[in-house]
Amino acid sequence: MTNLSKEQTGIIRTERGLTIAGTRITLYDIMDYVTAEYPPKFIRGLFDLTEEQINAALAYIEANRPLVEAEYHQVLQEAEELRLYYEEKNRDLIARIAAMPPKPGQEEIRAKLQAAKAKFRSQP
Template sequence: MTPALNEPVQIVRTERGLTIAGTRITLYDVMDYVMDRYPPKFIRGLFDLTEEQINAALDYIEANRAEVEAEYQQVLKEAEELRLYYEEQNRERVARIATLPPPPGLEAAWEKLQAAKTRHQLQA
C-alpha cells in the first residue's frame, strides 16, 4: 500500500516488524484483537491510538491480509518458542521459589493466595 504524496506514512517496518508510525505498537499487537473480533473502538482505546492510526492499521491489515497474517503466524510461533525456552531455563528456579516459606508478616495473605491457587487448579 503506497500512501498518497501528501499523506504521511502510517505503517512502517522497524526491527520489531510492521509498526504504527510514531508508536511502539506493531500490527501483530493489533492482530491479536482483530483475530478475536474486537471492535476497532476497543482496540483504539486499548492502545491509546488516534482514529487515524487505528484506521491506518486496519486498512493496512485488510489491504495486505495474506502478508500480515503470514508474518503474524511467524511472530506467534517465535513467541511460543521463546516461552518454552525460558520456561525450561527457569524450571528449577520456579520449583525452588515454590518451596520457600512466606515472607515474614505475610503469612495470612500467603494462605489466601495458596487457597486461591488450589481453587483455580480444581476448576481447570
C-alpha cells in the first residue's frame, strides 16, 4: 500500500456533503451501489476511483454507518421533492410539446419510436 496523505484518500465534508477528497463524488453516490450490494471493484471502476479512494469511502461508510445512512436518506428525500416539484412545474410544457405535430421529415422516425415504446410496454 502506498503512503498517500489523508487529503488524497480521505473523506471530506463539502457544500455537497461527504465527499471523497480530490473528487466531486459524494458518499451518497457510492451509497446507491453499496445498498444495492454491488461489489467494490465494480463501484471503483464505475467512478474511476483508486483502490485507496474506494477503500477509504467504504471504510468511512462502515465506521459511520448511522450518520451516513441518515444523510443518504435525507439526500434521497430532497431529490424526490425536487423531482416532484419540477415534474409539476413542467407538466403543462411537456403536454404542449407532446401535442405538437412532428417536424416535417420526422414522421418515419416517430413511427419507429412509437412502435418501440409499444413493444417495450408489452414486455413482462
